[in-house]
Amino acid sequence: MGTWMLGDIAVDRVVEVEGPALPPDVLYPGAASEVIEAHRHWLEPGLLDPASGLLVISFHSFVIRTAHHVIVVDTCGGNDKSRPGKVRYHMNSHPYLDNLAAAGIVPEDVDFVLCTHLHVDHVGWNTRLLDGRWVPTFPNARYLFGRVEWEFWERQYQSPAFTDDPYYEDSILPVIEAGQAEFVDTDYQIDDGVWLEPTPGHTPGQVALHIEGGRRRAVMSGDLMHTALQCAEPDLSSCFCVDPALSARTRRAFLERHADTDTLIMPAHFPTPSVGLIKPAGAAFRFAFA
Numbered sequence: 570m571g572t573w574m575l576g577d578i579a580v581d582r583v584v585e586v587e588g589p590a591l592p593p594d595v596l597y598p599g600a601a602s603e604v605i606e607a608h609r610h611w612l613e614p615g616l617l618d619p620a621s622g623l624l625v626i627s628f629h630s631f632v633i634r635t636a637h638h639v640i641v642v643d644t645c646g647g648n649d650k651s652r653p654g655k656v657r658y659h660m661n662s663h664p665y666l667d668n669l670a671a672a673g674i675v676p677e678d679v680d681f682v683l684c685t686h687l688h689v690d691h692v693g694w695n696t697r698l699l700d701g702r703w704v705p706t707f708p709n710a711r712y713l714f715g716r717v718e719w720e721f722w723e724r725q726y727q728s729p730a731f732t733d734d735p736y737y738e739d740s741i742l743p744v745i746e747a748g749q750a751e752f753v754d755t756d757y758q759i760d761d762g763v764w765l766e767p768t769p770g771h772t773p774g775q776v777a778l779h780i781e782g783g784r785r786r787a788v789m790s791g792d793l794m795h796t797a798l799q800c801a802e803p804d805l806s807s808c809f810c811v812d813p814a815l816s817a818r819t820r821r822a823f824l825e826r827h828a829d830t831d832t833l834i835m836p837a838h839f840p841t842p843s844v845g846l847i848k849p850a851g852a853a854f855r856f857a858f859a
């Protein structure tokens with residue numbers, strides 16, 4: 570697996586699972602079938618699987634090694650989690666920790682865990698099952714949760730109307746109870762050359778993570794966009810967006826700002842190689858995989 574270097578900051582991608590996952594008209598309820606058809610020729614076969622008709626989605630973490638710290642960004646779906654409402658994440662046994670070890674990292678090495686937002690597929694490896702209890706996977710890490718994000722989901726979670734799977738109980742609360750959670754502002758600086766930026770819409774407190782080292786720049790953009798189709802069609806928001814209109818505005822502003830720059834964009838779900846540049850393309854953009 571490749572390593573991206575920004576000066577002396579190294580970034581690796583650690584995959585939980587990757588493959589055809591969702592029909593385009595389910596992920597993007599606002600997409601007319603003509604829109605999908607207009608892009609099919611470049612989406613297939615790598616980004617849209619011709620056999621199944623499903624968009625190819627990766628679930629991965631990025632691991633950042635600075636001179637001082639090891640930072641894990643987003644923790645996928647996790648293993649052994651009961652997710653009857655979201656079967657993709659139900660009782661999995663992915664070799665994620667083996668893949669982390671292959672990148673040269675054991676859980677004890679990790680100093681910070683950042684969840685760009687608190688959806689089920691970004692918090693899973695926050696914890697693992699040990700002797701029947703959920704314990705923090707990274708025993709020495711401070712887990713950074715956006716304060717805005719936490720306050721939103723905590724309200725949802727305490728509402729009687731909330732009937733989602735128990736990912737707060739098994740993936741967030743054990744971290745808080747262990748005293749390892751820290752609630753941070755949406756522009757928090759984690760380390761030299763590593764800082765957060767608010768990217769609201771997909772969720773109210775979603776953040777992107779910027780890295781700058783050796784005159785090179787990268788941005789981990791979380792779920793600001795799920796697939797490269799949203800570069801070509803920036804107004805398409807996903808079925809998972811809390812505020813689809815704000816998500817579209819945030820995405821368009823992000824694409825405009827980074828188009829035609831050498832900033833490496835590192836989204837949370839783009840398939841291998843997952844990372845690339847934003848290029849202008851007519852009235853919109855395209856994603857040039859690096």
Ligand SMILES: [Zn+2]
Pocket residue numbers: 688690691792837838
């Ligand atoms: Zn996601």
